[in-house]
Amino acid sequence: MKKLWILISREYAQVVKKxxxxxxxxxxxxxxxxxxxxxxxxxxxxxxxxDKLAIIDLDGQGIGEKFKEAIKQYKLDDSSPAYDVTNIYxxxxxxxxxxxxxxxxxxxxxxxxxxxxxxxxxxxxxxxDSVFLVGRSFNISANNRFxxxxxxxxxxxxxxxxxINLGIDSVLNLTRRIELKEQSPGGKSRDFGTVxxxxxxxxxxxxxxxxxYGQTLMRSIIEEKNSRIIEIMVSSVSPFQLMAGxxxxxxxxxxxxxxxxxxxxxxxxxxxxxxxxxxxxxxxxFNPVIIFxxxxxxxxxxxxxxxxxxxxxxxxxxxxxxxxFIYPVTMSMILPLIIGMYVxxxxxxxxVTVLSLIPIFTPTLMILRLNVxxxxxxxxxxxxxxxxxxxxxxxxxxxxxxIWLTSKIFRVGILMYGKRxxxxxxxxxxxx
Amino acid sequence: MNEYLRLDNICKSYDSKKAVDNxxxxxxxGSIYGILGPNGAGKTTTIRMIMDIIAPDSGTIxxxxxxxxxxxxxxxxxxxxxxxxxxxxTLIEVITYLGQIKNYPKQKILQSIDGWLEKMSLSEYxxxxxxELSKGMQxxxxxxxxxxxxxxxxxxxxxxxxLDPLNIELIKGILLDEKRRGxxxxxxxxxxxxxxxxxDYICLINQGKKVLDGHLSDIKAKFGKNSIQVELDGDAAxxxxxxxxxxITEFNNYIEIKVASKADIRMILRxxxxxxxxxxxxxMEPSLYDIFIEVARAKPEExxxxxxx
Numbered sequence: 001m002k003k004l005w006i007l008i009s010r011e012y013a014q015v016v017k018k019x020x021x022x023x024x025x026x027x028x029x030x031x032x033x034x035x036x037x038x039x040x041x042x043x044x045x046x047x048x049x050x051d052k053l054a055i056i057d058l059d060g061q062g063i064g065e066k067f068k069e070a071i072k073q074y075k076l077d078d079s080s081p082a083y084d085v086t087n088i089y090x091x092x093x094x095x096x097x098x099x100x101x102x103x104x105x106x107x108x109x110x111x112x113x114x115x116x117x118x119x120x121x122x123x124x125x126x127x128x129d130s131v132f133l134v135g136r137s138f139n140i141s142a143n144n145r146f147x148x149x150x151x152x153x154x155x156x157x158x159x160x161x162x163x164i165n166l167g168i169d170s171v172l173n174l175t176r177r178i179e180l181k182e183q184s185p186g187g188k189s190r191d192f193g194t195v196x197x198x199x200x201x202x203x204x205x206x207x208x209x210x211x212x213y214g215q216t217l218m219r220s221i222i223e224e225k226n227s228r229i230i231e232i233m234v235s236s237v238s239p240f241q242l243m244a245g246x247x248x249x250x251x252x253x254x255x256x257x258x259x260x261x262x263x264x265x266x267x268x269x270x271x272x273x274x275x276x277x278x279x280x281x282x283x284x285x286f287n288p289v290i291i292f293x294x295x296x297x298x299x300x301x302x303x304x305x306x307x308x309x310x311x312x313x314x315x316x317x318x319x320x321x322x323x324x325f326i327y328p329v330t331m332s333m334i335l336p337l338i339i340g341m342y343v344x345x346x347x348x349x350x351x352v353t354v355l356s357l358i359p360i361f362t363p364t365l366m367i368l369r370l371n372v373x374x375x376x377x378x379x380x381x382x383x384x385x386x387x388x389x390x391x392x393x394x395x396x397x398x399x400x401x402x403i404w405l406t407s408k409i410f411r412v413g414i415l416m417y418g419k420r421x422x423x424x425x426x427x428x429x430x431x432x
Numbered sequence: 433m434n435e436y437l438r439l440d441n442i443c444k445s446y447d448s449k450k451a452v453d454n455x456x457x458x459x460x461x462g463s464i465y466g467i468l469g470p471n472g473a474g475k476t477t478t479i480r481m482i483m484d485i486i487a488p489d490s491g492t493i494x495x496x497x498x499x500x501x502x503x504x505x506x507x508x509x510x511x512x513x514x515x516x517x518x519x520x521x522t523l524i525e526v527i528t529y530l531g532q533i534k535n536y537p538k539q540k541i542l543q544s545i546d547g548w549l550e551k552m553s554l555s556e557y558x559x560x561x562x563x564e565l566s567k568g569m570q571x572x573x574x575x576x577x578x579x580x581x582x583x584x585x586x587x588x589x590x591x592x593x594x595l596d597p598l599n600i601e602l603i604k605g606i607l608l609d610e611k612r613r614g615x616x617x618x619x620x621x622x623x624x625x626x627x628x629x630x631x632d633y634i635c636l637i638n639q640g641k642k643v644l645d646g647h648l649s650d651i652k653a654k655f656g657k658n659s660i661q662v663e664l665d666g667d668a669a670x671x672x673x674x675x676x677x678x679x680i681t682e683f684n685n686y687i688e689i690k691v692a693s694k695a696d697i698r699m700i701l702r703x704x705x706x707x708x709x710x711x712x713x714x715x716m717e718p719s720l721y722d723i724f725i726e727v728a729r730a731k732p733e734e735x736x737x738x739x740x741x
Contacts, residue, residue: 006532014520227516232577235483235510236533238502415485417514 003237004245011249016256025260028208050081051116054106055088058122063153064088070149110136125157196344199371202294203364206301207333209254213302214309217250218322221313230414239411247306254302289375293388294367300392301363304399305329311406314413315421336364347372353387359398362391405430436461436616437585442491444477451477453640459618464611466631467620468720474640475620476513479589483510495585506535509583513590515574519563523554526562527577536581548576571595575603579610586610588619592626604630624720636724643727655718660689662704663712674703
């Protein structure tokens with residue numbers, strides 16, 4: 001026991017003392033924000049410049065002018081207009097040569113980036129699919145705005161034509177569309193973006209620590225094999241102690257890192273008002289039930305995957321050789337990210353439930369499901385809490401099996417230099 | 433005899449090849465035992481089995497009358513054939529760490545560390561990293577980590593590899609000191625000349641089988657004196673034709689004459705003095721190397737003798 005503690009302290013110190021550990025503490029969250037938050041922020045972001053538009057209005061009912069007026073309400077952050085309609089062309093609908101030469105001219109303006117896009121309005125009042133937006137690229141929020149404004153204008157014209165004796169404004173008011181708000185069973189409002197972000201953040205932490213520290217563990221075993229220090233080690237401690245010392249030592253380093261992240265997160269959470277941060281996101285993360293399961297799955301996932309990496313390290317002689325074995329392990333770890341969108345929409349489907357109870361997928365997939373479905377209290381009446389608990393039991397059993405298998409292979413593998421063992425050889429090692 | 437290490441009928445095969453075949457050995461406490469043999473003879477496999485790193489297919493190993501257990505690891509100092517240390521750690525860190533996992537108290541480690549570094553002329557590197565040391569220095573550092581925790585049994589695989597003559601003398605001196613403390617030392621080597629000067633007992637193995645085992649002086653006596661060194665003036669080529677001479681080897685200023693086992697040595701000397709001036713005439717003990725060559729050429733089974741049971 002005392003020896004194990006000495007082994008653990010050394011492995012821990014070796015990681016924590018390195019500069020890369022400190023850098024990792026600060027860079028990993030930045031990286032995670034980078035891959036998860038920034039793309040969605042960018043997609044939602046308003047353009048910083050006024051977009052120049054042109055309109056070809058073939059209908060002659062002043063739709064172009066009305067549209068120009070209507071989109072003046074949209075402003076950029078510096079309160080300059082978001083859109084600027086530079087020209088409205090009203091060619092005759094039957095002047096096809098004139099129209100096509102006009103379009104060619106506008107096309108070339110777009111290619112030269114002097115124009116963002118142009119609208120072609122042709123028989124819009126009669127037909128619903130006769131307004132075109134021509135451009136090199138499109139912005140989802142701008143498209144929504146244009147669609148809504150043109151619809152309103154066309155509704156107004158149609159109303160006038162249909163001789164219903166009502167003001168345009170009051171009709172628009174009567175036909176107002178509703179927005180569907182999502183709530184969880186507890187009555188808290190839930191926002192798709194928040195659920196997605198928090199879920200992915202947890203999955204990423206489990207994924208990156210297990211993968212990062214697992215590979216560190218694997219490399220350290222390969223390195224000790226190559227430098228032959230391993231033979232001295234097993235003449236002083238048992239191979240199982242050596243393996244356990246490495247896994248626990250690096251595991252404590254992982255917990256240190258995640259602990260620091262949680263502490264930073266809690267600090268931000270308690271000053272969220274001053275920092276002007278959405279309470280939704282922080283509240284979703286700092287939910288005690290989810291934090292409990294997260295820490296359980298983080299530790300279990302780490303132990304399970306790092307043991308697998310220890311197994312790979314013990315039978316390989318070079319990093320390159322190990323890459324072939326890492327691949328299936330990594331693939332099973334990133335599965336939740338691949339099917340993430342489906343899990344978020346159908347977290348309770350049979351496929352997802354079954355997959356989340358297969359030990360190698362459990363840590364990442366179950367934490368994603370927990371976040372999506374949500375759990376406010378630790379109660380088994382909530383099926384996800386029951387399933388998540390079941391997942392822990394299954395993962396513990398699977399991890400115990402993996403540790404047993406690995407310890408059998410490890411003690412022989414670490415002394416095998418030069419050639420990689422074949423599968424029958426490995427099976428023979430397990431037997432004795 | 434106060435037996436410390438005992439191996440009984442150890443066998444180990446890799447695939448179809450027998451690495452160690454029915455090997456037995458008994459080392460008395462406080463003795464220096466050399467396992468000698470060419471590369472691939474099965475020395476390292478035998479040592480790894482003693483160290484409980486690999487398990488024998490059959491046979492038993494006992495130390496101090498008991499089967500090897502976890503506690504044994506703390507009382508043995510082991511230097512593997514392939515040497516390596518944690519390159520990124522400093523000398524003091526490595527020594528302390530490797531001492532601690534032998535359950536040797538940290539306080540005692542820190543007390544003796546300076547003495548050891550001094551003895552190995554490594555004092556100035558105490559706080560430097562292992563990777564800054566030359567290969568020879570790393571070897572010496574490894575000796576410190578092998579011996580620091582005052583083991584009862586020291587096992588050294590390919591003891592002399594990578595050491596220069598000066599350091600070989602240094603290590604020999606240290607090992608003799610350890611022997612005086614009552615430590616049992618077992619080492620393997622294929623450098624016979626050095627082993628000869630250090631061992632009490634030797635065991636020659638070839639192709640996994642023991643070919644010779646016993647106290648060094650017994651072995652030498654058994655093989656008798658069968659060569660003569662002669663320092664002389666003039667051409668010695670004629671000596672080849674003297675009856676009773678097997679062969680001669682000419683060196684710079686002397687010749688070595690291999691004599692047939694029942695030859696009359698006085699007759700040879702007389703014939704030599706008739707033709708040349710002799711400055712020195714000496715009956716030589718056979719070297720271990722010669723003995724090995726002689727016994728290894730024959731079938732191993734015919735040469736197991738000197739069993740001390």
